[in-house]
């Protein structure tokens with residue numbers, strides 16, 4: 001599907017297709033639909049990023065809170081979204097040793113307790129060693145630094161999800 005086809009989508013189809021490019025935040029593509037036509041995929045992504053950047057701190061934290069923990073409850077219970085399932089499995093989150101799983105769980109809880117939102121990282125460009133290292137290191141940051149860092153990661157996840165969708169053969173189950 002190319003950007004010309006994206007621009008022609010009625011908002012129901014647009015939200016149906018792009019509704020989860022930011023995890024569990026369909027309001028973002030639903031809002032950004034009004035800004036079409038997009039001159040390019042980059043412009044479409046920029047519109048999403050601008051919407052996110054314009055949110056108050058509480059809105060940014062809300063986006064982060066919509067993300068499932070890495071190697072967390074949703075992965076264990078099989079209730080992750082399709083995208084998160086693929087991303088987490090791809091980073092080996094479903095194949096941790098018991099000590100790695102215990103360390104992830106402990107650090108995720110420590111992070112959430114400190115910041116009030118979950119640790120978010122773009123799993124598709126990190127392996128489990130990098131994820132554990134980043135989680136441990138980022139626990140030491142200040143709130144404002146982590147809010148911004150988490151949103152940066154959300155934008156990377158979104159970029160990859162949009163490009164996966166556009167590269168697919170375009171036969172979407174509408």
Ligand SMILES: NC(=O)NC1=NC(=O)NC1=O
Pocket residue numbers: 067068069070083084085087088118119120121122123124157
């Ligand atoms: N807490 C997270 O970072 N979750 C995730 N990152 C991804 O790339 N996919 C997820 O589900």
